[in-house]
Amino acid sequence: MSLLLPSPSLLPKEETNFRQNSLIFDASFLQNETTIPQQFMWPEDEKPHHELPPPQLRVPPIDLNDFLTGDPLAVRNAARLVDAACRKHGFFQVVNHGIDQSLVNEAHKIMDRFFGMPLLEKQKAQRKVGEYCGYASSFTNRFSSKLPWKETLSVRYSTDPLCSNLVQDYFLKVMGDDFSHLGRICQEYCEAMSRLSLRIMELLGMSLGIGQSYFRDFYEENDSIMRLNYYPRCQKPDETLGTGPHCDPTSLTILHQDNVGGLEVFVDDKWHSIAPCSEAFVVNIGDTFMALSNGLYKSCLHRAVVNSHTPRKSLAFFLSPKMDKVVCPPKALMVDDENNQRIYPDFTWSTFLEFTQKHYRADKNTLEAFSNWLNNGRK
Ligand SMILES: C=C1C[C@]23C[C@@]1(O)CC[C@H]2[C@]1(C)CCC[C@@](C)(C(=O)O)[C@H]1[C@@H]3C(=O)O
Numbered sequence: 544m545s546l547l548l549p550s551p552s553l554l555p556k557e558e559t560n561f562r563q564n565s566l567i568f569d570a571s572f573l574q575n576e577t578t579i580p581q582q583f584m585w586p587e588d589e590k591p592h593h594e595l596p597p598p599q600l601r602v603p604p605i606d607l608n609d610f611l612t613g614d615p616l617a618v619r620n621a622a623r624l625v626d627a628a629c630r631k632h633g634f635f636q637v638v639n640h641g642i643d644q645s646l647v648n649e650a651h652k653i654m655d656r657f658f659g660m661p662l663l664e665k666q667k668a669q670r671k672v673g674e675y676c677g678y679a680s681s682f683t684n685r686f687s688s689k690l691p692w693k694e695t696l697s698v699r700y701s702t703d704p705l706c707s708n709l710v711q712d713y714f715l716k717v718m719g720d721d722f723s724h725l726g727r728i729c730q731e732y733c734e735a736m737s738r739l740s741l742r743i744m745e746l747l748g749m750s751l752g753i754g755q756s757y758f759r760d761f762y763e764e765n766d767s768i769m770r771l772n773y774y775p776r777c778q779k780p781d782e783t784l785g786t787g788p789h790c791d792p793t794s795l796t797i798l799h800q801d802n803v804g805g806l807e808v809f810v811d812d813k814w815h816s817i818a819p820c821s822e823a824f825v826v827n828i829g830d831t832f833m834a835l836s837n838g839l840y841k842s843c844l845h846r847a848v849v850n851s852h853t854p855r856k857s858l859a860f861f862l863s864p865k866m867d868k869v870v871c872p873p874k875a876l877m878v879d880d881e882n883n884q885r886i887y888p889d890f891t892w893s894t895f896l897e898f899t900q901k902h903y904r905a906d907k908n909t910l911e912a913f914s915n916w917l918n919n920g921r922k
Pocket residue numbers: 675691768770786787788789790791792793861896899900904905906
């Protein structure tokens with residue numbers, strides 16, 4: 544029985560790895576084969592072969608409760624830790640964040656339920672080519688090589704009052720009434736993450752020395768993405784990747800990983816793991832915030848590896864500004880000792896999102912490629 548069915552290409556072929564043939568990825572079948580299809584095998588220099596387990600990246604745990612008490616010493620300390628981490632690699636963790644642990648647990652439960660369903664059921668929410676919401680099994684309909692060993696379910700969240708139940712309505716529309724619980728949990732989770740992002744934005748404003756409200760106000764209205772990542776067991780974990788090396792094109796990512804482990808970050812020329820911690824969220828700076836901070840805070844290369852024994856789940860909230868808001872650093876961050884340097888051109892999230900969905904597969908160079916594309920008249 545073959546699960547790899549060719550179908551005609553719909554996407555432009557600017558990138559060789561954009562879709563030429565469509566495959567069907569059903570992990571419940573594939574993970575019991577002795578090998579994996581070659582489309583999942585990554586090139587030698589990107590394969591995750593570790594002779595030894597990678598060293599752990601020590602990401603500072605920031606106590607948000609301490610920060611919120613407003614105690615000057617606690618605020619200064621949190622801002623200092625965040626500043627050092629963001630100038631170097633852009634990764635830190637938040638603890639005592641005020642998010643109800645039972646909401647996080649519920650979100651993990653609905654992931655188990657959703658990804659445990661038969662492929663045909665999940666495909667009711669099938670993500671369409673060129674769109675960023677819905678279910679994608681390994682992006683088989685989007686790319687033709689370096690396929691990630693994962694399934695994802697993504698949904699748009701917006702603070703626009705006209706979209707007050709966007710997340711829940713999406714699931715009701717595509718999956719039907721049986722999924723109203725899943726929809727409600729995802730809606731609540733996004734609302735909680737949007738609030739948490741604004742608190743983190745206050746912290747980033749302080750650490751960059753431009754005051755507590757600047758970035759909070761910038762992202763108060765946001766158009767973000769929630770993504771559920773499910774990484775099935777893989778019989779050849781050294782040949783493939785769950786999520787390939789990339790920097791997030793979005794502004795800020797808040798990630799909750801289960802206790803399996805698999806998130807890795809490229810720092811000081813080597814891959815480091817970030818150990819799971821159920822009470823913490825891993826936070827990282829994305830390309831859009833890197834541009835907004837005029838390159839001061841880094842959006843760092845990361846990936847997710849898979850393993851042969853335990854499926855893994857992670858829950859990502861990708862904060863993004865309103866679609867048409869111009870991303871331009873505040874004046875205070877453009878003044879350099881010698882001159883006023885701008886590193887990236889002005890852009891909107893809507894253009895950047897389109898770039899990653901239609902023209903460029905997000906990787907380590909997305910922001911640079913996007914800047915060149917803009918500077919060259921979008922060619
Ligand atoms: C805007 C986005 C594109 C990706 C999802 C996201 O919401 C933020 C990160 C991007 C991604 C995860 C980076 C790695 C490659 C990618 C194709 C993936 O493996 O999921 C990216 C997402 C995408 O759908 O293009």
